[in-house]
Amino acid sequence: MPYELKSARYLARDALLQAVNAGDTVVDATMGNGHDTLFLAEQVGPEGHVCAFDIQESALESTRALLEAHHAADRVTLFCQSHAELAGSVPAGIAAAVFNLGWLPGGDHTVTTRTASTRQAVLAALELLKPGGIVTICAYPGHPEGEKELEMLIQLLSSLSNRAYNVLRQTFLNAGPGAPECFVIQKLRSYSQKPST
Numbered sequence: 001m002p003y004e005l006k007s008a009r010y011l012a013r014d015a016l017l018q019a020v021n022a023g024d025t026v027v028d029a030t031m032g033n034g035h036d037t038l039f040l041a042e043q044v045g046p047e048g049h050v051c052a053f054d055i056q057e058s059a060l061e062s063t064r065a066l067l068e069a070h071h072a073a074d075r076v077t078l079f080c081q082s083h084a085e086l087a088g089s090v091p092a093g094i095a096a097a098v099f100n101l102g103w104l105p106g107g108d109h110t111v112t113t114r115t116a117s118t119r120q121a122v123l124a125a126l127e128l129l130k131p132g133g134i135v136t137i138c139a140y141p142g143h144p145e146g147e148k149e150l151e152m153l154i155q156l157l158s159s160l161s162n163r164a165y166n167v168l169r170q171t172f173l174n175a176g177p178g179a180p181e182c183f184v185i186q187k188l189r190s191y192s193q194k195p196s197t
């Protein structure tokens with residue numbers, strides 16, 4: 001296939017392809033219609049596990065149907081719960097957590113991810129990562145809450161200790177205002193103590 005620069009969610013997927021292996025436990029923090037959940041379920045295989053979160057029952061229904069159609073439902077737990085609460089539901093030592101912010105495609109645009117809960121969830125996911133694990137975040141600043149989330153993420157992620165994490169920010173500089181952004185945060189393989197954020 002000819003090489004092409006790809007949009008934020010495909011940049012995130014490229015990183016996940018490198019970081020996630022068969023047998024891993026991973027998190028989809030924003031399940032939506034389940035496309036990322038299915039992608040993760042395929043990467044971890046039958047021995048791995050995906051914990052997927054959304055606050056809308058309709059997201060769980062779409063995701064369940066997609067997983068069943070691909071015979072991958074057995075390795076996924078669907079939580080109708082805010083990702084802000086993921087620390088109470090996910091075991092430590094995850095290989096990856098995926099955030100695709102915003103609203104459910106084709107759904108109610110007022111039900112979108114929010115700055116405060118996104119912050120809480122990203123911090124929780126970073127804590128749960130095993131050394132070498134990654135958090136990917138696709139942010140969409142083309143709407144007011146998305147703009148606030150992006151500002152919060154830049155501030156939060158810039159403040160992470162570089163002795164604990166590497167933080168990458170990718171965007172198309174010439175795409176105009178509101179262009180999606182992709183962040184990839186990796187917990188250093190040498191990490192062995194609680195990060196000072």
Ligand SMILES: C[S@@+](CC[C@H](N)C(=O)[O-])C[C@H]1O[C@@H](n2cnc3c(N)ncnc32)[C@H](O)[C@@H]1O
Nearest residue numbers: 030031032033034035036054082083103104113
């Ligand atoms: C852009 S969509 C995700 C798309 C999805 N990853 C996919 O592959 O189809 C964002 C999702 O985040 C969900 N969401 C909003 N606030 C949330 C929260 N606090 N916790 C978990 N999910 C949330 C929305 O309901 C929406 O379904």
